[in-house]
Amino acid sequence: MTLGLVNANPVVHAKKERIARVDDLPHADNAWIHFVRDIRDPEHPYSLEQLSVLSEESITVDEKLGRILITFTPTIQHCTMATVIGLCLREKLKNCFPPHFKVDIKVSPGSHADEESVNKQLNDKERVAAAMENPNLRQLVDECLYSSEL
Numbered sequence: 001m002t003l004g005l006v007n008a009n010p011v012v013h014a015k016k017e018r019i020a021r022v023d024d025l026p027h028a029d030n031a032w033i034h035f036v037r038d039i040r041d042p043e044h045p046y047s048l049e050q051l052s053v054l055s056e057e058s059i060t061v062d063e064k065l066g067r068i069l070i071t072f073t074p075t076i077q078h079c080t081m082a083t084v085i086g087l088c089l090r091e092k093l094k095n096c097f098p099p100h101f102k103v104d105i106k107v108s109p110g111s112h113a114d115e116e117s118v119n120k121q122l123n124d125k126e127r128v129a130a131a132m133e134n135p136n137l138r139q140l141v142d143e144c145l146y147s148s149e150l
Helices: 082-096 115-122 125-133 135-146
Strands: 059-062 067-072 102-107
Touching: 067 082, 082 102, 082 115, 082 125, 082 135, 102 115, 115 125, 125 135
Parallel strands: 067 102
Antiparallel strands: 059 067
16 A cells, blocks of 8 residues: 555564463453454564564553553654554454443554644544545555464
């Protein structure tokens, strides 16, 4: 979808050890990363975890209040794919959690040149719905969520 790579040489980290999935995994500490760790980056054939866009510490879940907060760190400050990454996270979580959970997705403070605008777009239901109606954007999100290239 992009004409050229914005970040042609991202730093790639080793994949972390996988924990066997069991029925009570979501209730284990820091287990929430397992729902989103394999989302593929929109520009590169690596997962968001491998690019350190996400980590266990970037996900906070309050089951009692039904709230999820994810902060992610784009690989570069002027990342043009930040909103796509946020849409991928939102779509993945929508399929993993009951609908009563409130999901907030934000870029890490100071990690993006247009932080306020990106955060506003990612947490506005109408903007998210409109974005996901775009067939090209929907296809890109689906490719990131369901890619077997990793």
